Amino acid sequence: xxxxxxxxxxxxxxxxxxxxxxxxxxxxxxxxxxxxxxxxxxxxxxxxxxxxxxxxxxxxxxxxxxxxxxxxxxxxxxxxxxxxxxxxxxxxxxxxxxxxxxxxxxxxxxxxxxxxxxxxxxxxxxxxxxxxxxxxxxxxxxxxxxxxxxxxxxxxxxxxxxxxxxxxxxxxxxxxxxxxxxxxxxxxxxxxxxxxxxxxxxxxxxxxxxxxxxxxxxxxxxxxxxxxxxxxxxxxxxxxxxxx
Amino acid sequence: xxxxxxxxxxxxxxxxxxxxxxxxxxxxxxxxxxxxxxxxxxxxxxxxxxxxxxxxxxxxxxxxxxxxxxxxxxxxxxxxxxxxxxxxx
Numbered sequence: 001x002x003x004x005x006x007x008x009x010x011x012x013x014x015x016x017x018x019x020x021x022x023x024x025x026x027x028x029x030x031x032x033x034x035x036x037x038x039x040x041x042x043x044x045x046x047x048x049x050x051x052x053x054x055x056x057x058x059x060x061x062x063x064x065x066x067x068x069x070x071x072x073x074x075x076x077x078x079x080x081x082x083x084x085x086x087x088x089x090x091x092x093x094x095x096x097x098x099x100x101x102x103x104x105x106x107x108x109x110x111x112x113x114x115x116x117x118x119x120x121x122x123x124x125x126x127x128x129x130x131x132x133x134x135x136x137x138x139x140x141x142x143x144x145x146x147x148x149x150x151x152x153x154x155x156x157x158x159x160x161x162x163x164x165x166x167x168x169x170x171x172x173x174x175x176x177x178x179x180x181x182x183x184x185x186x187x188x189x190x191x192x193x194x195x196x197x198x199x200x201x202x203x204x205x206x207x208x209x210x211x212x213x214x215x216x217x218x219x220x221x222x223x224x225x226x227x228x229x230x231x232x233x234x235x236x237x238x239x240x241x242x243x244x
Numbered sequence: 245x246x247x248x249x250x251x252x253x254x255x256x257x258x259x260x261x262x263x264x265x266x267x268x269x270x271x272x273x274x275x276x277x278x279x280x281x282x283x284x285x286x287x288x289x290x291x292x293x294x295x296x297x298x299x300x301x302x303x304x305x306x307x308x309x310x311x312x313x314x315x316x317x318x319x320x321x322x323x324x325x326x327x328x329x330x331x332x333x
Binding site: 036038039040041125126127128129130133150151152153154156157158173174176178179180181185186187192218220222224229230231232233234236 | 300327
């Protein structure tokens, strides 16, 4: 049951047709894992906190650098040199104290992925390395969890929503880190934030049943032209993670 | 047929799309190999591997449909979109 406080706090979204009290209760009872909380995961986690998720787990190692600040909006300029996961968690707690925010000062690895995904109802995959993304995908598929993978390069971005074990997964498209991908990629923060909002909405939709989840589609946005494609994808019979 | 280059391919090629005359009985693999032949090595390496086969990490999309079987013929398709996977986060 939603408390009177929650009903007042989330009044504007309770009026969204198809969402309502039932949708809010699902979010209130849900845990999201967000890895990492930079240009994509930061604004994404912000929107999850605003929407009223019960718990958000942030996983991100390392300290804030000056060149992070064109896009990592959960951070603070006077936090340069400080731990990113702590700053991100502090921002979210100040924004919405009713959300349980847990931060982990580690990136996703073979050593922590099983336990972190086990705690989550939905995994938001926002790391700049395929190694981390594929670990999260593997576990989300194995544990039959929801996963939303968001990514960008230059002025393009994409989002893939996955119902683990039921729909096409990241490994159906790419099953090992591509040789030519580089850790540092060109991006304007507004593009990261735009893709973050699409990814957040797809996660909310899968959890609450609102609208049509865009599973089995790769949403691709070219921000130079503002063209959006929905590329039909299908489960790969040879997929290393979810083979049919 | 419109060939669309997205992600790193478009950035390296400095080209987002081009029109090509393509016979309907050409397979997707043949078309990608032909495209790669006409591109500089820094672009071609995203399209094909050292043996000339379609690169394992290339996303191949025909008329907004992800293609897994490159032996299919292009038929009357209007667009071929080529994109390496991206992970910027």
